[in-house]
Amino acid sequence: MTLTQTMLAAVETELQKQVARLDDPRTKQYHDMLTYHMGWSGAGAGPEASGKRVRPLLVLLSSASSGGDWEAALPAAAAVELVHNFSLVHDDIQDNSDKRRNRATVWKKWGMPQGINAGDGLFVLSNLAITDLISAHPAETVVRAAQILHTTCLELTRGQFLDMSYQTQIDLGVQDYWPMISGKTAALLAGCCSLGALLADTDDDTIEAYRSFGHYLGLAFQVQDDILGIWGDEAQTGKSAASDLMEGKNSLPVLFGLQKKGAFAKRWAEGPIRAEEVEGLAKLLAAESAYGSAQDAARQMTDLALTSLRQANPQGDAGQSLTDLANMLLSRKQ
16 A cells, blocks of 8 residues: 555544544434445445545645654544535535535435534534544644644635625625635645644744645645636536536636626626526636636646745655645646
């Protein structure tokens, strides 16, 4: 097994241990809801239903590549993945999404009230997981790790607030985009990388370099996601390229298009986009330079992420694996 495969197997074991806190006869269905969402049970269970576990892997690779014992960081890796999944459960409710990874979402399967409670349960489990660091780290380090996790969660909710509030605003600009995705997407990746470096007992400058790497990695990842959401190959992304425009998503390409105040902006202001208009509007956006501007922004964020990673100076096999993971995420086509 490669280092990353070994880490991912350990993450899965740690996550199952944390979720098992709810494995009790009286709350069996509650436990089933969480194991279903995590991809371990129910129809379609398996790796495709679990997701890629990128965030816990970032914690462990950041820790190992800065000189730490990655196994001692496993509770933090579980904590960030539980936070991520708590946000997904609540996102599905807020977005009225009935599918997640080609399966029915928790709220669709068990109802909205129980779906909310399942998300809350994942959030509380994340907070309990981070305290398990006490078995291998000084109390002061555990408190600092908890502060990073909680601040990250606050930033996630701030980004989600902006994302939802933007849906009813008609005067948004590109300048409004970056604070939203800084919270909604970049905050958790930044938290993952800084947690890993902290748990390696490295210096503050190195922790900041890892945090900065995660931050810009998150920004680049989201911009790429926005580009793929309009011009991506549906066969590769597994997502309809029509959905972002039809849903009226204020993605970066759309904001660049609105900034032009041209034909795209005029049509956007007239109301919801119909399926038969999507292909033509995507071409119009590209012609009005939105595609090129978004690509430029993605390249800029990618350069900043890789510059920060070089400053962090990750070492050893873990350092190479972290660099490989970053390059894979920063050049994805799906």
